[in-house]
Amino acid sequence: MQRTHPALEQELQQLIIAACNVLDPPTELMADAPLIGPDSPFGLDSLDAVEVVVVVQKEYDVRIGSQETSREVLQSLRTLADYIRREQGAG
Amino acid sequence: MNIDFPHRQSAHCESGVTANLLTHGGIKISEAMAFGIGSGLFFGYVPFLKMGGLPLITFRGAPGCIFRKAARRLGVEMAQEKFRRPERAREALDRLLAAGVPVGAQTGAYWLPYFPAALRFHFNGHNLVVCGREGGDYIISDPVFPGLVRCPAEDLDRARFSKGALAPKGRLYHLRRLPDQIDLGAAALAGIRDVCRIMLKTPVPFAGIRGMHLLARKLERWPAKLGDSQAALHLGHMIRMQEEIGTGGGGFRFIYAAFLQETAALLGRPELQLLSERMTAAGDRWRSFAVGGARICKGRPLPEDTYEALARRLRACAEEERQIYSDLQEVAR
Incomplete structure (x- = not known):
């Protein structure tokens, strides 16, 4: 089932906070903030990105196949949610 | 001088460069096909070779092998050159561009200013295609980016002569002659x-x-x-x-x-x-x-x-x- 905006972004935020054990997570939805890197409000780095890729595959049955795809897709919760919607729509 | 080059974003730099250079030459192949024909898959763990004090672990062959092997198996004649001095390396690049030849180059990714700072890392096996020059900037088809990018000549020189493991030494490569038929x-x-x-x-x-x-x-x-x-x-x-x-x-x-x-x-x-x-x-x-x-x-x-x-x-x-x-x-x- 496809989730609509912003429910999927919200769901992803909770999923990532739990999977990556984010300490002091933001209370508001940070849909457009950088997801990975020094400016990420979640404090995620490239090792966390691996976990995000796998948890997304497990939860949504969507594979983020390559480094370059992941670089674009993991820019923010919104780009990740858009990718999931697109892939689920294509499937 | 800008060459009309078929830039396509790809998952991996050298296989993307290989596919794009071959496509420009008239052999339209996908990145995956270039990777496979060039036998890009590999595994190596060399504990006595260090990169930044840590052992070399690689999941691909040596830089350049995908392009070289793919060209050979498709019957394409290629040329490649390394240099000791950046001035000579830049002259050779400019000469090829003036002749309308898109040029593959091995670089150290850390020195390429169009990489966002958060994504820069020391890796000397990054491949790209130089396909033009406008004033002091080169026009680059870097397959990990969605479109063409610009890079000041001094920065490209530095990336081409990055020091350390797998140092590119200004390495350039390009297609020289294509076969009449391919299998x-x-x-x-x-x-x-x-x-x-x-x-x-x-x-x-x-x-x-x-x-x-x-x-x-x-x-x-x-x-x-x-x-x-x-x-x-x-x-x-x-x-x-x-x-x-x-x-x-x-x-x-x-x-x-x-x-x-x-x-x-x-x-x-x-x-x-x-x-x-x-x-x-x-x-x-x-x-x-x-x-x-x-x-x-x-x-x-x-x-x-x-x-x-x-x-x-x-x-x-x-x-x-x-x-x-x-x-x-x-x-x-």
């Missing part, structure tokens, strides 16, 4: 046979399936030998090499799976389609290994995330791939 199927099968040979029959213990087992043996001893902090540093390095640098273990296996799928359709060989699916599963297994390792590095391991368990998973990856390459070898014979 894509035969080239794909030759690429498959080469990968099977490298992965199964390597004479050295640090390459192919043997290299995976060597790494598994070393990895399970890291905590006792290096201490927890250094062991986590080594593990983090391995995972970054696997999942980030040049696409890495999981990603390369997905590209190779796409190559097998394309070859199955090209040759009408359904058994290659099945092997493509097994290769995708192998990529997933590598990625699952990386997640367990990442959890250890981040200090949030699950009970099953231990170095011994990771070593077992790595051995399972190795044995799964041994079977895949053995079956592939039969198909491509």
